[in-house]
Amino acid sequence: MSTTLKITYLPSAHRDRLLDLAENVRFPPAQRLFEEHTVADRFWILKTGAVTLDAELPHRRRAEIQTLGPGEPVGLSWLFPPYEWELGAETLSPVRAYELDAPRVRGLCRSDPEFGFAISQWVGMVLARRLHATRARLLDLYESAVRA
Template identity: 45%
Template sequence: MPTALRLLPALSPDHRERLMGLAREVSFPADGRIFEAGGSADRFWVVRSGTVSLYQEVIAERRISVATLGPGDLLGWSWLFPPHRWDFGAEAFSPVRGYEFDAGQVRTLCDADASLELSLTRTIAAILAHRLETTRAALIEHYARHGGVG
């Protein structure tokens, strides 16, 4: 499978600069939950260092890791689409540093600049397509190994 598309390098220098004007540096400790499925998706991150595990709960108290994100990866896309709720959960696998973006501010920036909105939406759509394929492969592998039981 091809290497995942990275959000920031995919944007034009002007769009990247405008988006980064909204960035705030944050960190998460190892094993720290970043967000839970169903929670309010009001922000997103670009990982600078460390690793994040995206997981899906398949049955009560049973999670399957569907992707591991690292430096340069986009963390969180549910902020872009109503109802703005997380579809997955995310947990820091190691100490993580990243850039955090307030979703409302980014949507406002996009409302004022249609070319930025189009570029951001297309890039995130490409990232989502890759993630969907990765998630599908992880679930198939899990069920092949475990015979469909948790």
């Protein structure tokens, strides 16, 4: 599957190999992709559109944590046991994406250590950025709640 899509932090040879495993999918706006604490058996790389990551907060509505756009992976919990989503995700607009089967990608990571290392580094870098964004967003929400 040839593409000009740039997936940040993933070397092109490994990106192409990963995308060779992908299926093209589409989602309408307001489609829930996954809920917290459910099985993370797939993930997506956005081609077009936007997806919001959210967290359930006690006695409140879902809190939007971050909005993702083209080239970004949606769902990172598929790589680490217990393979359960830590956040929820919902489309904000029509989305076109590459969908990947998580067990299949994990199997390739195990059978090809160089590929597995590249995928782990990619996911780790994305996780670090998202952790920072999540922390900042939750501090904003806490500050707003304290002021109210």
